[in-house]
Amino acid sequence: MSVNNTEMAVRYKNNFLKELEDQAEMGEWIKMCMQCGVCAGSCPTNFHPGWDHPPQEIFMMVRAGRREEVLTSNSMWMCTSCYNCYVRCPRKLPITHIMHGIANYAHRLGVAPKLQPTRNFGKIFWNNAAKTGRVNEVMLTVDLYFRNAEGKFDLMGGIKKALEMQSVAIGLVKAGRLNPLELFGGHKCKDQKGLQSMLKKARELEETRKALKAA
């Protein structure tokens, strides 16, 4: 799935907009932005610090060719997928999907901010769910909590976080949503072989589509 960052930068020299049109999902919409600012103003993350650039600024930066700044930005990862911008955009740009498309592309290039919480959780969740077709809540929590800010295994930090979340965990156990025994192997969907070959096929199709676009 990964793409070589330097190779792409060279191939699309000075044309970052074209690069995203070819490589990022929904990237072909970016040029339609008329810079009205309604997406940024509609974002529920409004006066919160921590996200570098609102969507229309990202789109303008794309046009201005500020490749590295865009791809390493945390902005696309801060999207909460509320779709406010999507429904209000006067040019009907699928802004939520464009943001996700750029985020995914940055991820494939390997330049997205490493431990950005959304990206980190997304990776852990996917690896967990793709293994058996079912989410193992216990292992998900372990993978998420027992890591420090640098991404290293952290026993004491994990225990501390687990204790903080104790009441939530007990609630989940009582409601039958969390089985502590899954620490030793979780439930699975029926056709394990079928699931893996389906995921493999999906990956192949995705690769072919992207290769066609890039050609």
Added chain:
Amino acid sequence: MTSIVATNQTILVVGGGIAGMTAALEAAETGKQVVLVEKNPWLGGRTAQLYRYFPKMCHPTCGLEINLRRLKANPRIQVLTMAEVTGISGEAGNYSVNVTLSPRYVNNKCTACGECSKAVNSEIADAFNYNLGKVKAAYLPHDMAYPQRYVLDPSIIGTADAEAAKAACKVGAIDLDQQTETVSLNAGAIVWATGFQPYAAEKITPYRYGEFKNVITNVEFERLADPHGPTKGKILRPSDGKEAKNVAFIQCAGSRDENHLRHCSRFCCMASLKQTHYVQEAFGDEGKSTIYYIDIRAIDRFEDFYQKVKANPNVAFVKSKVARISEDKNGDPRLWGVNTEGYKRYSEPHDLVVLAVGMEPAVKGMAIPAALSEGIVADSSGFLAMNGNTGVFGAGCATNALDVNRAVQSATAAALRAIQVVNQVARAEN
């Protein structure tokens, strides 16, 4: 029965706004017979409802008066008010048209003395002032109304109010027995000048028009500034009657928006720039205007007007499409968004918000008679466009988003095309 003289050399003009009046006058002044059909009880359309024109800041009453004088002086124009075209059949050079006339309950003996209005108690919404106030149910639509005749609202017919109005009339002008009637007439060519309606601002849900009283539209603001309007020309905000000294204008309210009107309505930038003059004139240096815009489209020679407003220190420009409006406890509408020059987030309270709503063609959603729809198609915004050989011609804002000046040009062009059709008819008969 209303009698109308019309032949297949007559030009029918549908709509008596500035475009329809112009087309009718231009055609009649070349010697053609014209029937002018207007839905309202008065002529002048939305132009008559403006306070001032841009760019010269003169009053529409002036321009309209010239047209009305031309109209009164011309025996070749027959004006039908409170009339709607309900059917058209035939082809270029030979149309048969049905016109439905609603009763005014006041005949042409009316001297506009106003006694009937004094006698009537019930009130109705003041349509001329965009329902911002109330008028008596026996009313003169506005001071400049042509024909200068009162109207009885159908809601009082059969009540004591109607009898009181009749009794008060000294000249016997009130006729309570008038009925709706349909007349049919011939026409060789038709000019379709049904104009526009301001976009329904309540559809732009984040702006909360209709819910927050201090969010109004640009056409309503015209009435607020007009001395003949509901506030006698004082710019008072609707919620508490406070002087609105800090006014925000939101451009492209509905226009250039695929969710609403996909076209640029063209006039709204100039209208808002013009309306900053009203604020300045009413309150001097205390009157502050802020224009929130995507880009200012002051086309060709209007650039000078824009530059002058821009130089006024009491007018601020914020490059941003406002995302949403909330309301403070004191009734101030608060605007939220991001200024795209520097990407700064803002949250600004104002006394009053004016939505610069765009033009929606009145023909959109209107049942256009079948014979017409063959020759006429609508573009993706619903404006009329010509399609092949027809004797029907669009004029004014039925064809495009136009300001008064361009609507007049468009009407003159349509009149010329209509004249060509009836000239061919005349030659064929010779």
